[in-house]
Amino acid sequence: MSSINDIQNEIIDEFSILGDDKESTIFYIMELGGKLQDFPEEERVDENIIKGCQSKVWLTAREENEEVHFLADSNTDITKGLISLLIRVLSGKKPKEILDAELFFIDKIGMGNIIGSQRSNGLSAMIKQMKLYAFAYQTKQNA
Amino acid sequence: MINMMSLDLEKIRGEFPVLHQEVNGKPLIYFDNAATTQKPKSVIDALSNYYQLDNSNIHRGAHTLADRATRYFEETRTAVKAFINAKEDNEIIFTKGTTESINLVAASYGKKFLNQGDEILISAMEHHANIVPWQMLCEEKGTVLKIIPIHDNGEIIWEEFEKLLSERTKILSIVHASNALGTINPVREMIKAAKKWGAIILLDGAQSTSHLPIDVQELDCDFFCFSAHKLFGPTGLGVLYGKRTILEEMPPYQGGGEMIKEVTFEKTTFNEIPFKFEAGTPNIADVIAFKKAIDYINELGKPVIKKHEDGLLEYTVGKLNEIKGFIPVGTAQEKVSVISFNINGMHPFDVGMMLDANGIAVRTGHHCTQPLMQRFGIEGTVRASFSVYNTQTEIDRMVESLTKIAKIKNR
Numbered sequence: 001m002s003s004i005n006d007i008q009n010e011i012i013d014e015f016s017i018l019g020d021d022k023e024s025t026i027f028y029i030m031e032l033g034g035k036l037q038d039f040p041e042e043e044r045v046d047e048n049i050i051k052g053c054q055s056k057v058w059l060t061a062r063e064e065n066e067e068v069h070f071l072a073d074s075n076t077d078i079t080k081g082l083i084s085l086l087i088r089v090l091s092g093k094k095p096k097e098i099l100d101a102e103l104f105f106i107d108k109i110g111m112g113n114i115i116g117s118q119r120s121n122g123l124s125a126m127i128k129q130m131k132l133y134a135f136a137y138q139t140k141q142n143a
Numbered sequence: 144m145i146n147m148m149s150l151d152l153e154k155i156r157g158e159f160p161v162l163h164q165e166v167n168g169k170p171l172i173y174f175d176n177a178a179t180t181q182k183p184k185s186v187i188d189a190l191s192n193y194y195q196l197d198n199s200n201i202h203r204g205a206h207t208l209a210d211r212a213t214r215y216f217e218e219t220r221t222a223v224k225a226f227i228n229a230k231e232d233n234e235i236i237f238t239k240g241t242t243e244s245i246n247l248v249a250a251s252y253g254k255k256f257l258n259q260g261d262e263i264l265i266s267a268m269e270h271h272a273n274i275v276p277w278q279m280l281c282e283e284k285g286t287v288l289k290i291i292p293i294h295d296n297g298e299i300i301w302e303e304f305e306k307l308l309s310e311r312t313k314i315l316s317i318v319h320a321s322n323a324l325g326t327i328n329p330v331r332e333m334i335k336a337a338k339k340w341g342a343i344i345l346l347d348g349a350q351s352t353s354h355l356p357i358d359v360q361e362l363d364c365d366f367f368c369f370s371a372h373k374l375f376g377p378t379g380l381g382v383l384y385g386k387r388t389i390l391e392e393m394p395p396y397q398g399g400g401e402m403i404k405e406v407t408f409e410k411t412t413f414n415e416i417p418f419k420f421e422a423g424t425p426n427i428a429d430v431i432a433f434k435k436a437i438d439y440i441n442e443l444g445k446p447v448i449k450k451h452e453d454g455l456l457e458y459t460v461g462k463l464n465e466i467k468g469f470i471p472v473g474t475a476q477e478k479v480s481v482i483s484f485n486i487n488g489m490h491p492f493d494v495g496m497m498l499d500a501n502g503i504a505v506r507t508g509h510h511c512t513q514p515l516m517q518r519f520g521i522e523g524t525v526r527a528s529f530s531v532y533n534t535q536t537e538i539d540r541m542v543e544s545l546t547k548i549a550k551i552k553n554r
Contacts, residue, residue, distance in 0.1 A: 022167045022500040030493070030551070055492055075522075076490035077551075116496070 033080025039073035169502030177528035259285035324473025325481030468553030488552030
């Protein structure tokens with residue numbers, strides 16, 4: 001299994017092929033969103049909505065073999081693409097790895113410029129929520 | 144083809160410095176004019192000149208600069224009076240914007256003249272600025288907010304409007320042109336109908352003033368509000384027009400300098416209108432620069448501007464209707480140059496971002512009209528809104544982008 005940093009470097013490589021063309025980058029992000037694993041209907045409830053996002057984002061997590069696995073969805077395709085990147089980097093990792101992760105790929109691929117300030121705030125809210133889940137599972141494992 | 148004989152578009156575009164830049168590697172196309180218009184060089188220069196040459200606090204200054212600044216400031220008041228054909232200069236009150244103008248009326252007139260059970264009538268297409276101040280008043284005074292429903296095309300349902308009118312209707316506060324749909328409401332007829340019941344009328348002219356000729360005396364409205372920044376003027380400045388007789392009866396909105404006649408610790412007497420409602424040092428520079436925006440519109444002529452914008456709107460609707468997956472929101476007969484829409488299967492925010500990637504600035508979301516969006520059962524729309532400096536070529540570029548975007552979900 002690749003490390004969090006390996007996956008981030010892979011993503012940086014993929015985005016570097018797209019160059020500076022914003023339109024192609026957005027289309028690519030949307031395409032990634034299309035490949036997001038189906039989200040269970042019963043989890044599409046208000047408690048799973050992440051606060052601080054402009055568009056609706058649902059996020060759940062479960063623990064398997066001491067690893068945290070995330071599932072998420074959104075009502076907008078671009079946001080789904082962003083979520084899919086986060087899931088690719090953080091899902092299936094140990095809580096400590098998630099908590100220690102420094103998500104440098106976001107700056108490296110110039111995500112702030114691509115998605116603008118409103119969506120950047122939403123992205124931060126998603127990361128925070130994922131780390132909160134990791135923290136909860138870590139606490140549980142250490143108990 | 145649009146008839147652009149009467150407008151020299153190249154010259155007009157040359158007067159707006161901000162238009163001449165690239166966004167995301169593409170020439171900027173600015174279609175967010177209902178949110179705020181760009182500023183001509185004359186307005187920008189006036190702001191700069193004021194600070195470089197005339198800066199001084201106005202009224203009661205014993206020196207030349209204060210006198211000059213006061214004169215320029217009051218010249219704008221006179222220009223605004225003429226612009227909307229008010230009777231007197233002192234019926235023009237400077238505020239922060241349309242929102243503050245409506246809040247002023249709700250807080251001052253509402254508090255003094257409205258009582259429990261009185262009704263305030265608004266429409267289903269109001270901006271939050273023409274909903275929330277009245278809700279706050281209702282909360283405080285026990286007045287009742289009534290909503291005029293609208294047809295699917297975004298027009299007022301006249302029969303329902305008439306049914307809602309009664310001797311309890313104390314205020315009709317209505318948007319002249321909808322920011323989210325573009326609908327121009329039949330305000331002349333609505334005012335006449337509401338006056339029969341003795342209602343006071345407030346018109347929210349934020350979206351109409353830049354497009355339509357405004358004559359407050361002919362309209363016979365009691366209040367008219369608009370914002371300078373939506374008609375080529377500076378931000379943070381608005382106007383409240385009120386009939387003299389009514390303004391004189393209203394208590395001050397805020398206390399402070401400028402609005403008093405005499406202050407002792409026992410009692411304060413208030414200044415005359417309009418100063419009674421302009422507490423504190425006003426937005427002097429922006430007021431002075433605003434006159435240049437009014438001059439600019441007057442020089443071009445509103446009918447010429449309207450004709451150009453109508454042409455752009457008609458052309459856009461025709462083109463967009465050809466796109467598979469295009470869903471218009473608001474198709475009223477009478478509209479200002481605003482086109483709201485969705486693309487089937489796509490979130491408006493995503494569409495907006497993809498247009499931005501092509502240098503095209505539009506607005507997406509609920510446009511501060513959440514109840515209206517609920518009425519249509521949608522989360523929001525994409526809104527393109529045109530101004531005098533927009534061109535058919537720009538529309539062609541938007542249509543080309545949208546055609547590509549729509550294909551993602553509508554093959």
